[in-house]
Amino acid sequence: LVPEELGGGSVSGDGFADLAMVAEQLGKTVAPGPLFPVSTVLAALVDAEPHAHAETIESLVAGESVASWAVYEPGRGWAPHEPSVTATATDSGYRIDGVKDRVEAGGQSDLLLVVARTDDGARQFLVRTDAPGVHVEPQQSIDMVKQYARVQFDGVAVDRGAALGGAADLIERQSQIAQVLQCAEVVGILQTVFDFTVAWALDRHSFGRPLASYQALKHRFADMKMWLEACRATTGAAVTAISNRSADASLSASIAKSYVGEMATEIIQACVQMHGGIGVTWEHDLHVYLRRAALYRSMFGTPEEHNLRVYALQEAGQQAPRSA
Amino acid sequence: LVPEELGGGSVSGDGFADLAMVAEQLGKTVAPGPLFPVSTVLAALVDAEPHAHAETIESLVAGESVASWAVYEPGRGWAPHEPSVTATATDSGYRIDGVKDRVEAGGQSDLLLVVARTDDGARQFLVRTDAPGVHVEPQQSIDMVKQYARVQFDGVAVDRGAALGGAADLIERQSQIAQVLQCAEVVGILQTVFDFTVAWALDRHSFGRPLASYQALKHRFADMKMWLEACRATTGAAVTAISNRSADASLSASIAKSYVGEMATEIIQACVQMHGGIGVTWEHDLHVYLRRAALYRSMFGTPEEHNLRVYALQEAGQQAPRSA
């Protein structure tokens, strides 16, 4: 994501595709670490004013500081473009007031990129978590590794340079990145869980036959294989669209987030079922994967929210004059 | 439904249960005939002013004339209590204006019981189809036996006696009867289709084994059996509640209509699948049953409409002060 002169770089020449591959690897171990929140903030800084924020970018890339995107608000669904947190212009910059929540690694972050409402619409502001008026409180989640926080801003003063340019496009791109990195991680989770469940079904015998020989179970595995490949397909398509900054990147990201969100928990629950009693205990790792997939089902837009977006995009497309 | 002195009577002493049993029998042959529209009108006449309408009741019971309930309106869902057809008071009675549609056997009926809006809210009016200003037009349906019509009322004059009393309660009870008679017929359909599909699966061999021996198919049949018994259970519960005029008759009728509507077409489509190619041709009767079940899925409230009703009733129940 980050150009070489700012300390970044890419193996394949396609930074986002590389990042998605890393996310998929992380899924295999349900690893901790603030890759996603930091990536989302980096994407914004690099796109907005890379040189104005060169120092911050380098420190984030080097892992010396941690940043996160403060976008959700209490009691509201996924509506990144409609913040109720306000940024009021002052002589020296802005005053930020309101509450954000479900901020990943909020308690571990040095910096937050806060989406706030100004007189010119939604914009984003870099806010230090040690600034006066910032109150961070941890929130519980069903995941046992990821941490979330509620962050309150009481008249937090930032200078003019804290405001990022290119608001709506930037927020849109960050949303895509956040959504699809989750999908990539989930694909890694699914492949791992599916593989060890296949191995279990081939080994475990019941009535002198491996579980895998029972048609009802074999058919369930066939469905799972199909869903898994479909998750991989739609995630891959979205990664490509985002890498290329295609016109349909937003649509592709919503399609992938909806589909992966809908199917991932189904696949893992089916794997739990294949394992029998042990699958619903603390004695097997399955629940760790299920927690992450269930978390991601809802974060950055539930399948239902993205279905509504996909419909709205289709509707807008049909109403537009037909360009032949 | 109809007391003995008006030409009716009951085998078991429970008129509605008898009628439901007849409906179930009809389902086995997907029989034609205006049992349901006539029953719904009879239920209203008997409940409202049995003696004022004695002659009509006797003629309907004897099969000498046919009546139907004109309740649906073009472009609108299932909202029996909110007609847009108007009945305006005149010196001698009422003038009826507007359009009803999806009137079962509308083209074959001598009489229509029309739900219309008056200054006092929704009421029902008996209107002869040969009255001046009544225009009946046939409508297409996916069923090949049942017939439907669109009926236009252009300043149709009826006398005061044509108006039935007890509007809201009456409409509610007629709705329950219409919904649950459909459920009972569908139970008859499902039992028939399920039985001949079971026989097929036991007889038909593939790879030297009966289809019924394949676990994936056996499990599908197990699901179908469960759904079928559940349809029978919920329909039976609704029939009892309606017979007893229980406080929860309306809720029971919605529960049954939603569940049977949702599952019936699933069961029949699963039976089509079991039959393979022949199931989607005109060479097998399956489609006749499927048509009827799909028709009933939607008529007198779709599963979705009844789910919304069930939720609203639950909500109202929780908001009411807790008794005891």
Next chain:
Amino acid sequence: MSEAVNTVADVESVDEFRARAKAWLAEHMPPIDPAHPPAAHRDEERCWLRARELQKQLYDGGFAGICFPREYGGLGLDYAYQQAFNDESLSYEMPLILNTPTFTICCATLLDTAGEEQKRQHIAAALRGDEILVQLLSEPSGGSDLAGVLTRADRDGDRWVLNGAKTWSTSAFGADYGLCLARTNWDVPKHDGLTMFLVPIKHPGITLRRITQLNGSTEFCEEFLDNVDVGDDAVIGEVNDGWSVASRQLYHERRAVGMGSEFASGSGSEGGRSTPVNYVRLAAKTGQSDNERVRQIAGRALVHRAVSDQLGAHVFRSVNDGSLPPAAGTLLRLFHAETVTLEMDAGLAITGTAGVVGAEGEGLETGLRYLSRQTVCIGGGTSELARNVIGERVLNFPREYAADRGVPFNQVKHGKASR
């Protein structure tokens, strides 16, 4: 039971019995609000101690074991008496957690298969509240294949020595005896070499470990049997005929679930974890009371929930009048699992992000519940097994091919993990 009717019912009519029970209950048992019964958590020791107390009270009052024969400590009365007692006892605290498995499965099976002395000892002790019985059937290697038991019982002089492991035994930590299926002959097909033993749970050779489920329950246990020695008086039924005994247990279990059992006393809810989701409250909490999409999802869940109850009543009637076979109880098991699955999915969809990040009571409880969704599809035999039972015993479809049928057990294939 028909015998019982002839000898006892002549003395006191059901109505008289009901009146006497009503008066006695009012005087001796703690009253409760049946809409909000006190939670009897099966994973808490104090709840089992409480159940023993209540059972003793019933026994002392002459109302324990209404349908068990008099010679084993019961009243020898017909089911109608038990049903009358169930009606009357609804608003009193009852030892409900003793019903299953102690009375409806274990004691019912002993009644069918045990020797006279065994029945006199154990059924009577259970009715007095002195003994709690459990089933030691499943094994870590076994899954649905209950007869594929690897626990062995070897003859040593005039004793039997048991070694192996059992699992998913409900409430074994609170129990006194367990019906334990073990292999006594390895050279014959799997069903033919099993023997049922009634082993004391407190035996020093038994190590008991609680299993922690995702929903927090520690009701189930795993037991390791290390040279557990018992005498011939521990053998239930005949040596090598243990599968007959286990089959009776399965029969009674299905019956208890499907149509109620005359050996169960009291019919209220055990309370506790199984409180259904309140969708109206959930929608309000998440600010979606007026959202039609949410209302429809919730309405559908309510419909399926209601049908689940209606199906229960229908199957109960149909099994009683013979229009469905007893195995139809499995329809309820499967429908319940499907309904709970649908409800958990509905809850997750309605709650959205509040179900995965936030506080319990504000939606997070929905997400936490969802994590153990499959519990209802696994416990007490998986949903797949239930579909086999419905297919084969309700619809009479051909039985699943079993590769171990007729094969000496020591030649049957097992997975690597079970070796």
Next chain:
Amino acid sequence: MSEAVNTVADVESVDEFRARAKAWLAEHMPPIDPAHPPAAHRDEERCWLRARELQKQLYDGGFAGICFPREYGGLGLDYAYQQAFNDESLSYEMPLILNTPTFTICCATLLDTAGEEQKRQHIAAALRGDEILVQLLSEPSGGSDLAGVLTRADRDGDRWVLNGAKTWSTSAFGADYGLCLARTNWDVPKHDGLTMFLVPIKHPGITLRRITQLNGSTEFCEEFLDNVDVGDDAVIGEVNDGWSVASRQLYHERRAVGMGSEFASGSGSEGGRSTPVNYVRLAAKTGQSDNERVRQIAGRALVHRAVSDQLGAHVFRSVNDGSLPPAAGTLLRLFHAETVTLEMDAGLAITGTAGVVGAEGEGLETGLRYLSRQTVCIGGGTSELARNVIGERVLNFPREYAADRGVPFNQVKHGKASR
């Protein structure tokens, strides 16, 4: 093909070929709007006549059978040439309905299994537009068990006499020859006694009947074979080795569906019945444009529809790079069936009563479509068969137990209805 590359590609590069094709197409083939291709209904005779004309045109222009060997009338070029031609031909009317089964299945199989003379005759004729080939595999008694053929071929002097019935043959009425599988030995296991014949459809012993499907299509036929006599030159492959030939057909069929085939020419849509539901229009027509519940259902259907296409591209790539086996084409078959099912259900739920009573164009079309929902789950092998294929050939799970394996066919059990 690699041979072809060495002999011909040296002469003309893909780019040169593409340029030449582009110019020729513009001059000789009728242009179309690829977004709205002319409907080529497979059940109408005139569409088959039209396809023959177009194919003749391609042949005369030197663009027929790009990947078929030159000795059988093709160009002997690599797939890259065919792909270039496919790109360029997208905006021209092409004989797409000849691709499957004539070229991608029948001719591809002849190429693998037929004798030199048979290939020279039939592949060339098909490329000239003179012959249309179909498959006569399924039988009324057969279902998924394609090898359970009851049609018999008996030796009579130096002729073979075929008797029996075939069904679900697509477009047989428009065809010239059919690959017909018949049993020539009843005393051996089912796969070992079959022979493949190429029979002339116009043979007086063949009576052909169209099957009317619920969706109105009459594309499929049933054929009754009554003493159809053919010579030894009609035998494809060896006598009693017909299952090898049929297996190649199945292989080519799966390949054609899963990853495209080098033997298909043109890659546009056949148009016609398969137009997807326009949910935005449907919602507007039923007055529900602003209903969130309806919009969510429709949005979900659109998502699954899009993923279906994405999966197609993914499987195509993965089969080509070897990360998925060729049988993975079946994933697409199954996903398509599931998606269409979901779409039909969504349509029905959205349309409500307008889907069952009213006029076509105002919603009723949705209900009518729903009636043939299962067509996609049955045609070309059922969804159950697809799950077997995925389980056994993609995941390498154990194969389903076949009661007829190794059993002489005349001792295999059939249902009453098939006897």
